[in-house]
Amino acid sequence: MSTLTLARAADGTSGTPLDVLRTVFGYDAFRGQQAEVIDTVVAGGDALVLMPTGGGKSLCYQVPALVRPGTGVVVSPLIALMQDQVDALAALGVRAAFLNSSQQMDQRREVEAAYLAGELDLLYLAPERLNVPETVRLLQRGRISLFAIDEAHCVSSWGHDFRPDYLALAMLHDLWPDVPRIALTATATAATAAEIVSRLRLDEAAQFVASFDRPNIEYRIVPKDNPRAQLLTLLRTEHPGDAGIVYCLSRRSVEQTAELLQKEGIPALPYHAGLDAGLRQQNQSRFLREPGLVMVATIAFGMGIDKPDVRFVAHLDLPKSVEGYYQETGRAGRDGAPATAWLAYGLADVVSQRKFIDSSDGDAAHRRRLSAHLDAMLALCETVECRRVQLLAYFGQQAEPCGNCDTCTRPPQTWDGTVPAQKLLSAVWRLADRRQRYGAGHVVDILLGQQTERVVQLGHTDLTVFGIGTELDAGEWRSVVRQLLAQQLLGVADGYGTLMLTPGSTAVLKGERPVMLRREAPKAARSSASRRRSSSSAAAVALDGPAEAVFERLRAWRAATAKETGVPPYVVFHDSVLRQIASSAPTSLDALGAVSGVGANKLGKWGDAILEVVAG
Incomplete structure (x- = not known):
């Protein structure tokens, strides 16, 4: 286990939230509503947090878990990603571990012993494990600082990713009435949020709803006309060498599309539930660790993916709901740099979705719910107004035309x-x-x-x-x-x-x-350069020639370091941090430590090596 950079006091606490943010995570200030959420949970209150992908949800429970005495228990459906999440925290000096079905008995016993000894700051569990009586008894023997219920929309039958094991999480309130609970999701309508509150018994929880706007993402929906050929054009003209995700409705389409891209010289990997579990894990790991890969997948892929440099998300089939579409497109551009959300949509999509609803095994209410989801998605596709305005209105948020979607830049008649x-x-x-x-x-x-x-x-x-x-x-x-x-x-x-x-x-x-x-408006030619010029205020730091050379040296160092330590490159540092380092060219550890995103643990571990790279 790694040693936490902040020493804990006799009562088990470790300074203020801002102390933790600066020392562990390397940031000077909280963003948006993070501080309010954290203060609520640190004080022992419950919270429901609706915050977009890339909005900093994880800090809302990680910081309180480090401030409050005990271990923060994180309930997450992402078994395949728990190791990466724990590795990212370990790189920060946070004592984190997980318990899930992928471990051997001796590994589970080691984690259980660390929890009981008070040597863990964060413990990740799948919701299924909380249904096991032995797990509940284990947790009752230790000290819990908080419960974080991640991907909380999974509790809602109105949402797009319902998982029945989440329904049992209401028992947390009964068994640990004095432990604060924080439920978090990247997408929820008023109906979904209300069901989360009801199902998890969060009636007294403070609710925090951040803006769902992702201004760096350009939303584009095009009429289907040989969609795989259209996808190839998109990748070659606008995203050569970029990492991205392509979503398909069926497993067969996933495999055919991945094969086509490979034949056309584009490095692509398939991912769907029908693949061998080992191959799925291998492909996911490669996507996270290697630059420039394209993942072709069903919606089984993507939840919890923390890769910051996904430059595009493409849909070759119509998503079944706006919530699903928003969640999937939100995996692009987590670093704030320009990204594309591209969807090919046609008559066959509408027909097949209507047929699916009519033949659904659910009751009339279920079919009405599916139909309402589809109607909202079709309205987004067919709108002549700003797509971002339409998208945000679905989540109850008002907005002005963005100037960065297809209906704004090429208005249809x-x-x-x-x-x-x-x-x-x-x-x-x-x-x-x-x-x-x-x-x-x-x-x-x-x-x-x-x-x-x-x-x-x-x-x-x-x-x-x-x-x-x-x-x-x-x-x-x-x-x-x-x-x-x-x-x-x-x-x-x-x-x-x-x-x-x-x-x-x-x-x-x-x-x-x-x-x-x-x-439809006439097609307009677009180039990669013009796309990248349409950057938002959150775009990456611009670099001159010498600084760009330093940035590339830092990227090479990061790739080697990530390979040596067995973690994705972004766990070492995000591109945005490397750009700041290249731009400021620090010559001392103190100057390097002042760069946003360079925490004490990473400074101590890699600071000297970084200064050598910068010095050339």
Whole structure:
């Protein structure tokens, strides 16, 4: 176990929160609401913290755990990442450990003994382990400073990542009524937050809701047109050599996409639940430790990933909820430098999601909940307003147009699509009148007057709607179908994606309801250089030529040090810290210690080596 830099007093405490922040973590001041949260927990109060990815949630429980006497118990679903989390704390001189199913018996006994001896500052547990009576009895024999329930949205059936083991965590209040609890999540609507409070019995907890805005992320949603080719263009023109995550809906798509990227010379790794557990862990470890890798994954990957230099998150399929989309895109740009959130979205996504909801095994309330999630996601995709404004409004936050999303930089046009909508709905109605239903492709062929073999064989050339839609091309008609599905003016009848009318269709057909549609803005060429110029105020420190050379030497030193110690490079130092060091060119340990992010333990461990690198 590492030795904590701050000595604890006789009562078990170790100075003020600001002392801990400066000495252990190397920062001069708290950000945003961190100080209020920490003061609440240090004083023994409960807290619910809603703070975006990269907003500094971990400090909200790590600092109080170091200030209060006893061991902070962190409940986290991230078994595969606990070792990395513990390694990062050890690099700071914090005495941390975990208990989970990946350990051998002797390893667990060593951790248990350290906990009982009061030699741990933080102990990480999976929620499943708290359901084991032996674990509860172990905790009752030691001294607990606080309980931190990370990824607290997992308790909510309204949220996007429900995990039933979280439901048992309400017992913490009964068994340890005097120990403060802090529940944290990077995303929660009012409904999710209310369920967290109810499920975890946090009715008296102070609630802290930070801004969900990530101004350095550029949100872009593009119409699907060979999405893998579109992804390749994105990576080659805007993100060559960058680390990133590509999300796919199915395991098969993950493997095919990763294989394609590899063939095209882009280093990519697959990750999904169907892979061997050892291979999944190996791929995750490589992504965290090696620069410039692309992880192609299902949503099984990403929670708790603390890699700061992910420059893009791409979705090849429509996410099922805005909360899921926000959580996944939030893994980009944790370091504050410019990053891209890119989504390819098309008609097939809407059809497949509607089919999934209609065939769900859940009750009517569950299907309504899924439908509400999808409706919100479709509204984000189809909006003509600022995407960031729409996204933040979902979480109850008002904002001004950002100037850093596709609808701000290339505003789409709106047009009166009432007549085309009536034509399309009329075609669906006339097919239904013949007791027939067909998918979008066949309906569009009828509207365009295409005498395909199928249209002719079925006798659909004699329909009154045959050939009445030549004012639009096939792509534009598919956009009309997609948007009518999004507005629930058109429905999906069965598992084959056939179209049907909805209760809202009648008002459109009768001319009682106008239909406004979105027309995509013309594509604009973009370069990596122009993207990087659209940086936010949180972007990285700019370096001149000599300082850039020092920065590259520091990166090389960090890579070697990380490999030697067996930790990801960012556990040694983030790029942002190395940039500050390169910019200020410290010549003494005191000057190096004044750099934000250089704590006492890292200064003592690596300070002399860093000064040698800076000196050249």
